[in-house]
């Protein structure tokens with residue numbers, strides 16, 4: 613018996629990194645999962661193959677979630693295919709790091725649209741389905757940077773702080789329908805996103821983490837599974853999985 617038998621889950625940005633680890637773990641626990649991706653079809657197919665290999669059920673769900681029409685159509689399609697939608701993990705995210713002196717309006721807009729608007733597009737599309745079911749678990753990937761700020765990440769920090777504020781408001785509005793909305797705030801986690809940071813900077817970052825190492829995608833996935841399967845009376849919260857870098 614899996615913890616999510618009979619449940620349907622969508623994970624945005626699940627072709628690699630944290631999203632991949634999340635979608636695989638949810639599938640291992642019995643959920644039928646939709647693997648959303650934008651460009652990386654090979655990565656997404658690899659994730660689907662991994663899930664099929666242990667007998668899980670997965671579908672690919674291509675959509676640029678920064679586009680409201682695509683995001684909403686993707687959510688609708690998953691719910692129509694499997695007849696319900698129980699767990700939405702808003703994970704897709706990007707960085708375009710520059711100090712504010714160099715940041716362009718396009719850098720600002722692209723990051724805000726991809727990281728924050730997408731959370732609203734997907735959640736508001738899932739909302740009527742979850743209300744009808746009187747059940748839903750929405751988990752939004754924020755970041756410790758949305759709590760603490762970080763040099764060179766004004767756009768990213770604003771998007772991730774916005775996610776925390778959105779999470780609390782959505783939690784208040786949806787609680788009466790048995791829909792919980794929570795945020796996960798990872799610290800620095802070993803994925804492609806982190807590998808874009810220069811190695812010398814990575815060493816500096818590591819020296820500030822009390823646990824002395826970066827997080828692993830699978831460690832983020834375990835916290836998401838907890839919020840999806842075992843956290844019935846938790847809503848509007850941020851779970852920090854960050855090795856102690858922000859307390």
Ligand SMILES: NC(=O)c1ccc[n+]([C@@H]2O[C@H](COP(=O)([O-])OP(=O)(O)OC[C@H]3O[C@@H](n4cnc5c(N)ncnc54)[C@H](OP(=O)(O)O)[C@@H]3O)[C@@H](O)[C@H]2O)c1
Nearest residue numbers: 625627629630649650651652676677705755800801803805
């Ligand atoms: N890594 C960290 O240190 C860290 C720390 C705190 C929070 N986070 C957050 O955790 C989440 C996952 O990060 P990660 O490190 O796993 O990133 P990653 O390895 O760069 O993967 C990003 C994923 O998002 C997808 N994506 C990007 N833009 C998209 C769009 N417009 N529509 C649909 N999918 C899109 C990518 O798919 P395609 O390539 O197919 O487009 C990919 O699957 C992000 O929200 C990030 O901000 C990460």
